[in-house]
Amino acid sequence: xxxxxxxxxxxxxxxxxxxxxxxxxxxxxxxxxxxxxxxxxxxxxxxxxxxxxxxxxxxxxxxxxxxxxxxxxxxxxxxxxxxxxxxxxxxxxxxxxxxxxxxxxxxxxxxxxxxxxxxxxxxxxxxxxxxxxxxxxxxxxxxxxxxxxxxxxxxxxxxxxxxxxxxxxxxxxxxxxxxxxxxxxxxxxxxxxxxxxxxxxxxxxxxxxxxxxxxxxxxxxxxxxxxxxxxxxxxxxxxxxxxxxxxxxxxxxxxxxxxxxxxxxxxxxxxxxxxxxxxxxxxxxxxxxxxxxxxxxxxxxxxxxx
Amino acid sequence: xxxxxxxxxxxxxxxxxxxxxxxxxxxxxxxxxxxxxxxxxxxxxxxxxxxxxxxxxxxxxxxxxxxxxxxxxxxxxxxxxxxxxxxxxxxxxxxxxxxxxxxxxxxxxxxxxxxxxxxxxxxxxxxxxxxxxxxxxxxxxxxxxxxxxxxxxxxxxxxxxxxxxxxxxxxxxxxxxxxxxxxxxxxxxxxxxxxxxxxxxx
Numbered sequence: 477x478x479x480x481x482x483x484x485x486x487x488x489x490x491x492x493x494x495x496x497x498x499x500x501x502x503x504x505x506x507x508x509x510x511x512x513x514x515x516x517x518x519x520x521x522x523x524x525x526x527x528x529x530x531x532x533x534x535x536x537x538x539x540x541x542x543x544x545x546x547x548x549x550x551x552x553x554x555x556x557x558x559x560x561x562x563x564x565x566x567x568x569x570x571x572x573x574x575x576x577x578x579x580x581x582x583x584x585x586x587x588x589x590x591x592x593x594x595x596x597x598x599x600x601x602x603x604x605x606x607x608x609x610x611x612x613x614x615x616x617x618x619x620x621x622x623x624x625x626x627x628x629x630x631x632x633x634x635x636x637x638x639x640x641x642x643x644x645x646x647x648x649x650x651x652x653x654x655x656x657x658x659x660x661x662x663x664x665x666x667x668x669x670x671x672x673x674x675x676x677x678x679x680x681x682x683x684x685x686x687x688x689x690x691x692x693x694x695x696x697x698x699x700x701x702x703x704x705x706x707x708x709x710x711x712x713x714x715x716x717x718x719x720x721x722x723x724x725x726x727x728x729x730x731x732x733x734x735x736x737x738x739x740x741x742x743x744x745x746x747x748x749x750x751x752x753x754x755x756x757x758x759x760x761x762x763x764x765x766x767x768x769x770x771x772x773x774x775x776x777x778x779x780x781x782x
Numbered sequence: 783x784x785x786x787x788x789x790x791x792x793x794x795x796x797x798x799x800x801x802x803x804x805x806x807x808x809x810x811x812x813x814x815x816x817x818x819x820x821x822x823x824x825x826x827x828x829x830x831x832x833x834x835x836x837x838x839x840x841x842x843x844x845x846x847x848x849x850x851x852x853x854x855x856x857x858x859x860x861x862x863x864x865x866x867x868x869x870x871x872x873x874x875x876x877x878x879x880x881x882x883x884x885x886x887x888x889x890x891x892x893x894x895x896x897x898x899x900x901x902x903x904x905x906x907x908x909x910x911x912x913x914x915x916x917x918x919x920x921x922x923x924x925x926x927x928x929x930x931x932x933x934x935x936x937x938x939x940x941x942x943x944x945x946x947x948x949x950x951x952x953x954x955x956x957x958x959x960x961x962x963x964x965x966x967x968x969x970x971x972x973x974x975x976x977x978x979x980x981x982x983x984x
Contacts, residue, residue: 540935555958565903568896578871578881629961646962676942677932700950703943705921707928726931735955771924774917777910 540709541725544680545668547651547705547769548689548697550734550751552776554632554646559778585613639750642738648753649776652689652739653760654746659713662747664760666769668727678702681730690740697732704728705772708765729772864983 558566579587589612634643644650653664667688671680681699685691711717711724741749752760754775761769855861875881888896933940 542932542935542939551955552958553962555960561899561902561906564899568899572896575883575885577883578875578878579883584880630964632961634962677939678943698953701947702945703925704928704932706924707931709931726935728928728932733955768924772921774921 539723541720541722542671542677542680543668543725543727544671544677544684544704545666545727545729546681546684546689546699546732547666547729547773548685548732548734548739549652549773550642550650552647552649553643556647556776556778562778582613582616586617589613639752642734642751644751645753647776648755649774650751650753651757651773652734653750653752653757654688654741655748655750656746659716663762664750665765666729667746670725676702677704677728678730681732685732688742688745690742693737695735696737697734699730699732701731705731706768708768729769731772867980 632646634646636644638644642650652667654667655662655664667684669680669684669688671677675683678699678701685697685699689697691697706729708727708729709724710727712720712722717723739749750760754770754773757769757773758766929940929943932943
């Protein structure tokens with residue numbers, strides 16, 4: 477069955493999430509549950525036997541449409557600040573290392589210089605001419621600090637408010653979210669597309685990266701693994717169900733990492749896009765979608781708000 | 783008469799088993815009436831004939847042995863590990879008295895503070911480890927559920943999904959830096975080119 481164009485599907489779909497429930501409600505999935513939640517037992521229908529045909533499922537009409545979504549992450553550019561006990565312990569380690577160390581050449585020379593100065597002042601030392609020609613250790617120190625102060629490194633915290641900028645929060649991990657039309661409203665989600673015939677789920681994810689994010693060069697981003705990281709299910713409303721001949725859609729998430737450069741969003745498919753930190757995702761995503769997403773996105777430890 | 787007396791004593795001596803220890807040295811030859819002489823106890827090994835030592839051949843032999851030993855050592859690897867320069871302090875520096883740093887002795891409060899901080903740190907790291915482990919388990923659970931859902935739809939897709947990703951390794955990525963790179967900074971190193979002269983150990 478020819479896969480319909482992506483915009484059409486997305487326009488037709490409206491997410492009735494209350495009726496579907498969470499992932500835990502496994503309507504037509506195999507009988508082995510890890511946790512038998514009471515809600516599962518209530519909605520438990522007779523198992524259909526795992527798509528009984530082992531060779532191909534194209535003969536039996538699938539109940540769910542398969543969609544691949546890509547979670548494109550930009551990892552932190554800059555290391556995080558030390559927090560609380562990390563700072564204290566870091567200081568302790570430094571002091572201990574200093575205490576256990578020996579004096580370096582430079583320090584010896586500084587000490588010598590100071591001795592000479594004292595002797596000079598007390599009037600013991602004879603040769604004054606030699607002293608003026610030599611460059612003392614303290615002078616060298618001054619030279620070094622001067623050179624260091626001339627150089628200004630780039631700022632660790634970028635101040636851009638632009639949600640579309642990839643240089644947004646340098647210490648945090650950013651995830652790409654796009655805004656697409658779904659039914660009668662626009663929703664924020666990860667870039668996704670239905671799987672076409674003859675494709676594996678991972679190939680569909682690669683296609684999404686290519687077409688929707690403008691990743692023509694393969695080295696600019698990296699998809700990890702053939703297996704999806706999470707699955708989000710939702711049921712179509714009745715009219716769409718009849719039209720599509722599917723009960724709903726299953727979105728499989730694939731993780732990818734932005735290695736270098738920036739993205740070019742395909743404006744035909746998505747209205748808007750943003751680079752969102754894991755802590756800010758609740759302002760964009762709908763609650764059930766957010767729950768699924770939180771399960772496989774690893775937040776940065778010290779900036780954890782998720 | 784004297785000899786017969788000695789003979790009797792010796793023969794009696796041998797009859798007491800605990801006192802009779804027949805070593806090669808103390809092989810008693812006065813036993814029987816015949817008193818014949820026997821050689822030392824050889825333990826079934828005839829004495830080796832001493833070969834004339836040819837010095838050249840001796841050297842060759844020793845060289846061959848050395849070669850074999852070197853080969854074995856090469857396969858086994860060095861018993862002495864390669865030194866890490868950063869962890870090693872030069873002995874000369876350690877013995878030099880001028881280099882001793884005079885730090886005041888630690889007060890009791892300071893020692894206590896340090897000890898307690900160490901314990902706090904251990905606790906903190908342990909908590910970190912626990913959260914990390916739980917996180918990994920949650921990730922795995924999420925993936926297993928997704929694979930289950932996929933399997934429910936299509937066995938073929940499931941089989942393709944559980945294949946190992948051959949493009950995953952080698953994977954190289956440079957970690958976060960302290961300050962981000964300045965855009966448009968000089969392409970060549972501003973300090974000039976340098977040659978690494980650190981010691982290489984075989």
